[in-house]
Amino acid sequence: MTNRSSDKDPRKTWETIGEEDPYCGTGGPTRAVPKAGKFAEPDSGLFDFIEPNATVLDVGCGYGRNSIPIADARKASVVACDISLSMSRSVRERLLPFVLCDLRKLPFRRSSFDYLICSVVLIHLKRIEIDEAIAELKRVGKKCLIVMPNPVGRASLFGAIPLLVGPIMWTRKGWNSKLSVFSDIPCPRGYVVNFYLPWMFRGLLEGHFDSVAVASAKTGRAPHPYMTDRVLYICNNSEKIPRMTSDKGRALNVLSSLSAP
Secondary structure: OOOOHHHOOHHHHHHHHHHHOOOOOOOHHHOOEHHHOEOOOOOHHHHHOOOOOOEEEEEOOOOOOOHHHHHHHOOOEEEEEEOOOOOOHHHHHOOOOEEEOOHHHOOOOOOOEEEEEEEOOHHHOOHHHHHHHHHHHHHHEEEEEEEEEOOOOHHHHHHHHHHHHHHHHHHHHOOOOOOOOOOOEEOOOOOEEOOOOHHHHHHHHHOOOOEEEEEEOOOOOOOOHHHOOEEEEEEEOOOOOOOOOOOOOOOOOHHHHHHOO
Protein backbone atom coordinates (compact mmCIF):
# COMPACT_ATOMS: atom_id res chain seq x y z
CA MET A 1 0.00 0.00 0.00
CA THR A 2 1.41 3.37 -1.04
CA ASN A 3 0.25 6.53 0.67
CA ARG A 4 -0.44 9.46 -1.63
CA SER A 5 -1.25 12.17 0.90
CA SER A 6 1.67 14.37 -0.19
CA ASP A 7 0.32 14.34 -3.76
CA LYS A 8 -2.94 16.01 -2.72
CA ASP A 9 -3.66 19.54 -3.83
CA PRO A 10 -2.42 21.63 -0.85
CA ARG A 11 -5.21 24.15 -1.41
CA LYS A 12 -7.83 21.44 -0.89
CA THR A 13 -5.98 20.07 2.12
CA TRP A 14 -5.87 23.41 3.92
CA GLU A 15 -9.43 24.31 2.89
CA THR A 16 -10.62 21.10 4.52
CA ILE A 17 -8.60 21.80 7.68
CA GLY A 18 -9.97 25.34 7.88
CA GLU A 19 -13.55 24.14 7.47
CA GLU A 20 -13.51 21.01 9.63
CA ASP A 21 -10.79 21.53 12.26
CA PRO A 22 -11.77 24.09 14.93
CA TYR A 23 -8.07 24.42 15.82
CA CYS A 24 -7.09 25.28 12.22
CA GLY A 25 -4.29 22.73 12.25
CA THR A 26 -2.65 23.92 15.47
CA GLY A 27 -1.79 21.50 18.24
CA GLY A 28 -0.42 21.10 21.71
CA PRO A 29 -1.16 23.39 24.66
CA THR A 30 -1.18 26.51 22.45
CA ARG A 31 -4.09 25.36 20.31
CA ALA A 32 -6.03 28.24 18.85
CA VAL A 33 -9.77 28.29 18.24
CA PRO A 34 -10.12 31.16 15.75
CA LYS A 35 -13.88 30.74 15.32
CA ALA A 36 -14.22 31.39 19.06
CA GLY A 37 -11.80 34.32 18.96
CA LYS A 38 -9.00 32.39 20.68
CA PHE A 39 -5.68 33.04 18.95
CA ALA A 40 -2.26 31.68 19.79
CA GLU A 41 0.32 34.28 20.78
CA PRO A 42 2.09 36.01 17.89
CA ASP A 43 5.79 35.60 17.20
CA SER A 44 6.70 38.55 19.40
CA GLY A 45 10.29 38.60 18.15
CA LEU A 46 9.00 40.00 14.85
CA PHE A 47 8.06 43.27 16.56
CA ASP A 48 11.73 44.01 17.22
CA PHE A 49 12.50 44.16 13.50
CA ILE A 50 9.43 45.65 11.82
CA GLU A 51 9.49 49.44 11.67
CA PRO A 52 6.26 51.40 12.24
CA ASN A 53 4.31 52.30 9.11
CA ALA A 54 6.22 49.79 6.99
CA THR A 55 4.67 47.66 4.26
CA VAL A 56 4.43 44.02 5.33
CA LEU A 57 3.39 40.85 3.51
CA ASP A 58 2.36 37.91 5.72
CA VAL A 59 2.81 34.79 3.58
CA GLY A 60 0.76 31.85 4.79
CA CYS A 61 -1.10 34.12 7.19
CA GLY A 62 -3.58 31.46 8.34
CA TYR A 63 -6.06 32.94 10.80
CA GLY A 64 -3.90 36.04 11.37
CA ARG A 65 -1.82 35.11 14.41
CA ASN A 66 0.90 37.54 13.27
CA SER A 67 -0.69 39.81 10.68
CA ILE A 68 -3.49 41.14 12.88
CA PRO A 69 -1.36 42.17 15.91
CA ILE A 70 1.38 43.60 13.67
CA ALA A 71 -1.16 45.75 11.85
CA ASP A 72 -2.49 46.96 15.21
CA ALA A 73 0.75 47.41 17.16
CA ARG A 74 3.12 48.66 14.47
CA LYS A 75 0.52 50.56 12.43
CA ALA A 76 1.98 48.76 9.44
CA SER A 77 0.37 48.43 6.04
CA VAL A 78 -0.13 44.67 6.19
CA VAL A 79 -1.21 42.52 3.28
CA ALA A 80 -2.06 38.93 4.19
CA CYS A 81 -1.98 36.04 1.78
CA ASP A 82 -2.78 32.36 2.09
CA ILE A 83 -3.59 29.36 -0.05
CA SER A 84 -6.89 28.82 1.78
CA LEU A 85 -9.98 30.98 2.17
CA SER A 86 -11.36 28.97 5.08
CA MET A 87 -8.08 29.17 7.04
CA SER A 88 -7.92 32.95 6.59
CA ARG A 89 -11.53 33.75 7.47
CA SER A 90 -10.67 35.76 10.59
CA VAL A 91 -8.15 37.87 8.66
CA ARG A 92 -10.73 38.80 6.07
CA GLU A 93 -13.30 39.53 8.78
CA ARG A 94 -10.85 42.09 10.18
CA LEU A 95 -10.82 43.67 6.70
CA LEU A 96 -7.08 43.32 6.24
CA PRO A 97 -6.10 43.34 2.56
CA PHE A 98 -6.02 39.70 1.54
CA VAL A 99 -4.76 37.84 -1.55
CA LEU A 100 -5.54 34.20 -2.23
CA CYS A 101 -2.37 32.68 -3.70
CA ASP A 102 0.32 30.01 -3.52
CA LEU A 103 3.60 31.12 -1.94
CA ARG A 104 5.50 29.39 -4.74
CA LYS A 105 4.01 31.89 -7.22
CA LEU A 106 3.38 35.14 -5.40
CA PRO A 107 1.48 37.69 -7.55
CA PHE A 108 3.62 40.67 -6.54
CA ARG A 109 6.40 42.68 -8.12
CA ARG A 110 10.01 42.35 -7.09
CA SER A 111 10.74 44.01 -3.72
CA SER A 112 7.10 45.03 -3.26
CA PHE A 113 7.27 45.01 0.55
CA ASP A 114 9.62 46.35 3.19
CA TYR A 115 9.18 43.14 5.17
CA LEU A 116 7.96 39.69 4.27
CA ILE A 117 6.86 37.36 7.09
CA CYS A 118 6.63 33.61 6.64
CA SER A 119 5.94 31.85 9.94
CA VAL A 120 5.79 28.06 10.30
CA VAL A 121 4.87 27.60 6.65
CA LEU A 122 7.96 26.28 4.87
CA ILE A 123 7.96 23.25 7.15
CA HIS A 124 4.93 22.00 5.19
CA LEU A 125 6.61 22.10 1.78
CA LYS A 126 8.22 19.07 0.19
CA ARG A 127 12.00 18.99 0.30
CA ILE A 128 12.17 19.36 -3.45
CA GLU A 129 10.15 22.61 -3.29
CA ILE A 130 12.00 24.47 -0.56
CA ASP A 131 14.67 26.21 -2.65
CA GLU A 132 12.18 27.51 -5.19
CA ALA A 133 9.94 28.79 -2.41
CA ILE A 134 12.77 30.64 -0.64
CA ALA A 135 13.79 32.25 -3.93
CA GLU A 136 10.22 33.48 -4.40
CA LEU A 137 10.11 34.98 -0.90
CA LYS A 138 13.40 36.74 -1.56
CA ARG A 139 12.06 38.15 -4.82
CA VAL A 140 9.10 39.88 -3.16
CA GLY A 141 10.45 41.05 0.22
CA LYS A 142 13.25 43.55 0.78
CA LYS A 143 13.83 41.85 4.14
CA CYS A 144 12.42 38.40 4.92
CA LEU A 145 11.55 37.31 8.45
CA ILE A 146 11.17 33.54 8.40
CA VAL A 147 10.06 31.57 11.47
CA MET A 148 10.63 27.83 11.72
CA PRO A 149 9.99 25.34 14.52
CA ASN A 150 13.16 24.10 16.17
CA PRO A 151 13.23 20.28 16.14
CA VAL A 152 15.78 20.23 18.95
CA GLY A 153 13.96 22.77 21.12
CA ARG A 154 12.17 22.11 24.38
CA ALA A 155 8.73 21.73 22.77
CA SER A 156 10.16 18.93 20.62
CA LEU A 157 11.68 17.29 23.71
CA PHE A 158 15.11 18.26 22.40
CA GLY A 159 14.80 16.15 19.25
CA ALA A 160 12.93 13.14 20.62
CA ILE A 161 9.60 13.93 18.93
CA PRO A 162 10.98 14.33 15.38
CA LEU A 163 13.01 11.14 15.80
CA LEU A 164 9.86 9.23 16.73
CA VAL A 165 7.30 10.90 14.45
CA GLY A 166 9.05 10.13 11.17
CA PRO A 167 9.29 6.34 11.46
CA ILE A 168 5.88 6.02 13.18
CA MET A 169 4.00 8.01 10.53
CA TRP A 170 5.75 6.31 7.64
CA THR A 171 4.92 2.88 9.14
CA ARG A 172 1.29 3.78 9.76
CA LYS A 173 0.83 5.21 6.28
CA GLY A 174 2.53 2.34 4.50
CA TRP A 175 4.76 4.78 2.65
CA ASN A 176 6.80 3.60 -0.31
CA SER A 177 9.47 6.09 -1.30
CA LYS A 178 13.17 6.45 -1.91
CA LEU A 179 13.29 9.40 0.48
CA SER A 180 14.44 9.17 4.08
CA VAL A 181 11.84 8.48 6.75
CA PHE A 182 12.63 12.00 8.02
CA SER A 183 11.68 13.66 4.71
CA ASP A 184 8.16 14.61 3.61
CA ILE A 185 6.62 13.00 6.69
CA PRO A 186 2.90 12.38 6.02
CA CYS A 187 0.57 13.64 8.76
CA PRO A 188 -3.00 12.55 9.56
CA ARG A 189 -4.50 15.90 8.51
CA GLY A 190 -3.15 15.42 4.99
CA TYR A 191 -0.13 17.71 4.85
CA VAL A 192 3.56 16.83 5.03
CA VAL A 193 6.17 17.98 7.55
CA ASN A 194 9.90 18.44 7.11
CA PHE A 195 12.12 19.15 10.09
CA TYR A 196 15.27 21.26 9.65
CA LEU A 197 18.03 21.61 12.19
CA PRO A 198 18.38 25.37 12.77
CA TRP A 199 22.03 25.67 11.75
CA MET A 200 21.37 23.66 8.59
CA PHE A 201 18.34 25.75 7.69
CA ARG A 202 20.38 28.89 8.21
CA GLY A 203 22.94 27.51 5.79
CA LEU A 204 20.17 26.86 3.28
CA LEU A 205 19.00 30.46 3.57
CA GLU A 206 22.54 31.79 3.24
CA GLY A 207 22.61 30.22 -0.20
CA HIS A 208 19.89 32.71 -1.23
CA PHE A 209 20.37 35.87 0.85
CA ASP A 210 23.29 38.25 1.32
CA SER A 211 23.18 37.83 5.10
CA VAL A 212 21.15 35.78 7.59
CA ALA A 213 20.96 36.41 11.34
CA VAL A 214 19.04 34.39 13.91
CA ALA A 215 16.93 35.37 16.91
CA SER A 216 14.25 33.82 19.06
CA ALA A 217 10.77 34.07 17.57
CA LYS A 218 9.53 34.74 21.09
CA THR A 219 10.99 37.49 23.23
CA GLY A 220 12.65 36.02 26.29
CA ARG A 221 15.95 35.18 27.92
CA ALA A 222 17.07 32.10 26.03
CA PRO A 223 20.89 31.89 26.00
CA HIS A 224 20.85 31.22 22.24
CA PRO A 225 18.13 31.15 19.54
CA TYR A 226 19.00 27.53 18.75
CA MET A 227 17.77 26.63 22.23
CA THR A 228 14.29 28.09 21.68
CA ASP A 229 11.18 26.37 20.31
CA ARG A 230 10.97 28.59 17.25
CA VAL A 231 13.84 30.30 15.46
CA LEU A 232 13.47 33.62 13.64
CA TYR A 233 15.75 34.00 10.62
CA ILE A 234 16.36 37.62 9.59
CA CYS A 235 17.24 37.50 5.91
CA ASN A 236 18.64 40.57 4.18
CA ASN A 237 18.79 41.27 0.47
CA SER A 238 21.32 43.50 -1.25
CA GLU A 239 20.53 47.20 -1.35
CA LYS A 240 20.97 47.02 -5.12
CA ILE A 241 17.55 45.86 -6.23
CA PRO A 242 17.33 44.42 -9.76
CA ARG A 243 15.11 46.25 -12.21
CA MET A 244 11.46 45.27 -11.83
CA THR A 245 9.85 43.40 -14.70
CA SER A 246 6.24 42.75 -15.58
CA ASP A 247 6.77 38.98 -15.44
CA LYS A 248 4.82 38.66 -18.70
CA GLY A 249 2.02 40.78 -17.31
CA ARG A 250 1.26 38.46 -14.41
CA ALA A 251 2.99 40.46 -11.69
CA LEU A 252 0.95 43.06 -9.94
CA ASN A 253 1.70 46.23 -8.05
CA VAL A 254 0.03 45.33 -4.79
CA LEU A 255 -0.29 48.81 -3.38
CA SER A 256 -2.00 50.31 -6.40
CA SER A 257 -4.13 47.27 -7.18
CA LEU A 258 -5.44 46.93 -3.63
CA SER A 259 -6.35 50.60 -3.46
CA ALA A 260 -8.21 50.46 -6.78
CA PRO A 261 -12.05 50.24 -6.59
